[in-house]
Amino acid sequence: MKLNIIHRNEQVLAGHKIVGNGVLFILLLLLTGCEKDLEPGLPSSQLIGEAIFDDTATVDAALTSIYSGLRDNSTVEGTPSGATVLMGLYADELDYYRADAQTDAAFFNHTVLPSNGAVDGFWNNNYALIYQSNAILEGLEEGGLTMEEKGPFMGEAYFLRAYLHFYLSQLYGEIPYIVSTDYTQNSSPSRMPLPEIYELIEQDLLQAKELLAVSDASGEHIRATKGAASALLARCYLYTQQWEKAKTESTAVIEGGVYVWQPELDQVFLRESPSIIWQLKPEFEGAATKAGEIFVFENGPPPLYALTDLFISNFESGDLRKGIWTRAISDGTDTWYHAFKYKQNTALGSSSEYSVLFRLAEVYLIRAETLVRLGNIEAAKNDINKIRQRAGLDGTKANSVDALLEELVLQRKYELFTEQGHRWFDLKRLQLANEILGPVKPNWNPTDVLLPLPQQELILNPSLQPQNPGY
């Protein structure tokens, strides 16, 4: 239609017998001739997607970006927007001392709103990494690598996808499980019932376990391995009360011969500790872990957070973890305690610690719990005592199922504190949140077991409605 106008131009021109007609024609020719000139090439910092998946080095770089994403901006990081801090404040681990109220204050006060930045962050960051996992799986499918070359990469992608969905479902409850990169589908997914989510997590992890190697190339357990897949499987089976399966998976990790118990408390979090199943390496050699940077302080009052009085006072007497994994800071009148699992809090010549996501102690605790549930009291006590002994405590005196379960809650509390929100997820999973947080959190509301879905997400995707109860 617009060409008509040009044609009309030409008629007018022709009427006056002017060279313009020819000029316009020449110009049009010139333009069509120049079509190739309009090819802008590629920006210097980008690669064509297809090219990525023909080369193991670039696939590796694509996976690397998920690990750095996990470390720098995901749920499991130790910064004030990760679950270690936020769910620690939300449960009974941490007290809040920041002078200026930030998004984290709402977690401490149990006044989390759908517009809270961290609520957005958990959601968007995890799904962004899920997208990357899916892109790798789809890319490898099309790409030119052999099955041998791409198998381990696929295993990592399956594992990471499951791991990310696991945290999302723990925080928000029913969520969509995203398995493709197609935004036309992914822009209006519905929420999925929890059993289905667990089923998909299990499927992904079983595939991952099949494909993954026993150890990663670095030997530092900084990438997903078969052991990590088994550990996550064990955790999921525990959460879904599939005791037998949980026992099998945890036993596989404990007795697989890859990981070795670390008997010294002060060496558990060192990067070379043989009991570490999966850890995230800091961005550069010498950097401290995020948790080290955030928790450690030198003067009181604490600038950010400190362990709660209740947490400190309930340490069993003689528990070495109080002296080694926490530290007292006093200003003369008051005393505060900070988590001190990671000692390095600032950049040094080399990093002594990485950020640990799975370690053997948790797997022992998982197995102990399943053994109790299966009625295997003695074996369970053995596993519990493994933990107690290292902490300088005598063997447990609990003998009944109930007493042992209670002991397990306690050991999990003191063994796994300030690690990716274990305490909160335990309270939620064992339905203890009401009972334990009710008295210490004035604003506690039974609906607080789930975070609200991000407000922006509900606006953009109406099929996620309704909002979680209580928000």
Next chain:
Amino acid sequence: MKNNYKPTLVVRFSLCIIVFFTVTIHPIAQVTNKLVSGTVTDIDNNPLPGVNVLIKNKNRGTTTQLNGSWELLATSQDTLVFSFLGFKPVNKIVGNKITINLQLLEDATALDQVVLNAGYYKVSNKEKTGSITSVTAKEIENQPVTNPLAALQGRMTGVNIQQTSGLPGSGFNVQIRGKNSITAGTDPLYIIDGVPFNPQSLSAPDVSGNLIPSSDLSPFSFLNPTDIESIEVLKDADATAIYGSRGANGVVLITTKNSSGEKIRFTLSAQSGLGGVANTQKLLNTTQYLEMRRQAFSNDGMTEYPPNAYDINGTWDQNRYTDWQKILLGGTAYNQRYNATVSGGNKNTSFFLSGGYQNETTVFPGDNFYKRANGLAKLNHNAADDNFKVSLSTAYSIENNKLPGGDLSFQALTLPPNAPQLYKEDGSLNWEEGTFNNPLGVLEGEYKTKRNSLLVNAQMEYTLLKGLLIKANAGYQYSSLSEYHTYPNTQFNPFFGLDSSSSAIYTNEGARSSWIAEPQITYRFKSGEHALQVLAGFSAQQESNTRFAQYASGFASNALIRNTGAASFLQVTQDDETIYKYEAVFGRVNYSYGKRYLLNITARRDGSSRFGNNDRFANFGALGMAWIFSEEQALKDKLPFLSYGKIRTSYGTTGNDQIGDYKYLDTYSTNGIAYNGTIGLSPTALYNPNFGWEVNRKAEAALELGFFKNRILTTVNYYNNRSSNQLVEVPLPGTTGFTGVLANLDALIENTGWEFELNSTNIKAENWRWSTSFNLTLPENKLLEFPNLENSTYANSYVIGEPITIQKVLRHTGVDPESGTHQFEDFNGDGQISIPEDSQAQVDTAPTFYGGLGNTLSYGNFEIDAFFQFSKQKALNNKVFGTTPGVLGNQPVDVLDAWQEPGDITNTQAFTSGSNPERSLAYFYLSQSDAAYSDASYIRLKNVALSYTIKKVIKGAGNAKVFIQGQNLVTWTPYKGQDPEQTQGFLPPLRWVQLGLSLTF
């Protein structure tokens, strides 16, 4: 085209014969040529050089000399025509006079002579068929502004401009005729002296984002406003379709000054000014504040103050009071500007040179400055036979901007009034034993930027045949910006225990270069009443942007913080080069009959590298028509008071390619972040190869009238723009892994509006002159169609039939007198308030009308100019600016009417310390409700300029002018907040008062 006609020998011979016979046949007639001379001056007796003195009906004449004098051989029967641009022409019969001295009167309303720059062509205001408005050098010079865009505020119909911050160097939001697109850029196309100018800032968000809203370090401030001759804004299809794919949001043409005559002319000017924040907010004093806090805790049933409630638990002195607005924002900013120009030349060659220097400080504490040095050089040459013309223009500037590490505006409004002192007695920052996050901490860091900008343009014109011209326009633009922002450990609370191993710096080096080449051919043809102009051209353009950004942390000492090589950790966050290529052919045919009927056809075919191979080219075009009915004899006789009347109308299409480069490719980018030594690769964006051009259809009709010899000139415009198939970044939910995807949206948006302009010369006496200009715009925006809106990601944002500028919010129904908590309307009746289900109330933040009113009054050597800007609009108010009332943080005094006990009727809910979840939630809902918006209409005394001219101070010819100018002087507004134009959390536009002196000789 004058003087092109060269008589051949034969013709000359014939002429001689005719003259001979005339002489011989009528021997009585006085036909002898005699020497006639005289001087032409203006109304103040200043000599006017360059005035054309022509003998009527004879192709002969001269121009006046520098002293205004002229001489000419003429006969007694000859009529001399004196004409000069901007003055009324005068006819004089020679008669028996040999000396003719006369004064020319200025003719500001000579429509024929107001020539507008329409980009590829020029058109007189009278004969234009499209909608073009302009602001001239005088209006710009009267305003003490650094950025040319600032000078346009309120001056043009259909052009809405907002300043985003009061910090020097910050940017402006410019919207021409409403919001055309749901999310894509609405920047107009800018062209400076024929070179397209990319308005995107080269600054990086992680370097300047916390200081400059949207990191928009406006590239326009490279240009000294006093070097600008005119700024034209093209609005309708007729004017913009020749810019095709980039014309949808309007076109802004900036033209720099040229030599004004043959005389060597110097101007020198110096000025200095004071700036400050014009409005403060009334906030709680310490007594009121602490009372609020106490109530908050008691309302929450807390008897013991928590350990981190330092303001009230006894940690901080409860008798202190500090007016933080005064301390943090109350400073005075200074500026100095110096400018010098020299221009002149001869009949064939002229030049214009301008150099300027300016500096400006901020209102914040600390040593901050913005400095700019700039130069402009222009050269024009016409070959002796006028067949060849060439002009060159070069503008260069260096800008240095040093700003504090953060904008303190938010702290100034929210710090508790009893917060501790800023400094200890020893002069160091006071952190009050770690309990006080000292707002001046950010001043330990610094932000610094350096920008060099170059704009070069060359134009050549060659006359092939009579009326047939070939032209070429070539331009080059280069701009480089280097910036850094330091975050030394000393800016943080020392109780974090940080040392210089935590100090960090962000740096960014950006550069942009572009070239354009535009060969053109034009033809003019005139025969009797018919006049035809034809233009055809080709345009090729390329732009490349490079960026190199780094983050470094961990220094042995803060003294090394500028040296990224000394950092223990160094990360290249971006290292990129992008290229944009663009090609087009365009044409224009303009036909007029009897200077009454005008027809203008424009067209363009565009190709852009931003689109994939299948959608690379698109066509645009427009048709404009005008009828100057005041030229019809019948009307002239019947309506003698109507000196000018025109109806014009236009219709056409334009597009928008502001989508970013390479968006049609599926790519992975490096993110610069290492994991175990490998730098990661991640998907750049969601990939959609199928997007195409968007289309913007514009229609316009206007009536232009002039009365009483054009003493009163009015224009009424009606426009209707519809944009469809919009190419936008469609927002997506997080489950897609991204925040959006570039796609075509089937939405149809309509922008309509009425625009009124009135210019009148109220008094025009020898010594007195008073003129008024008024403009008013009534815009309206409507979402006409949006197939499947309910199921799209926009379902909760837009409503068909309503403006796209609406926000869907909760409806606040007041504070429940029983519970003391904000209440909202439960639209869906499910017994609870939830977002988005109950966000069914609508608030529109687009202005319902806006405009300006200016008056210029001159008496003798005095001149005063006052300009008011006004807007009727709604904006976010101070209710949602800070924290929940009752939480640590100061509040506006409006919260004093908070609910106290059952039965209280009030609009402010009971205070909460943040631990009452219902009230915290209710306050959050309030921020998402219609109560968060209120009237932000204003009338602003935008500019006052008062000047006194002392004539003939140097060599009896030069003028000296003393002036005082003010910007943003007074604002009348019911707005609850600091400034209705403010970007929340950033410094509002400042009030400036400027004193200066200029010399012209």
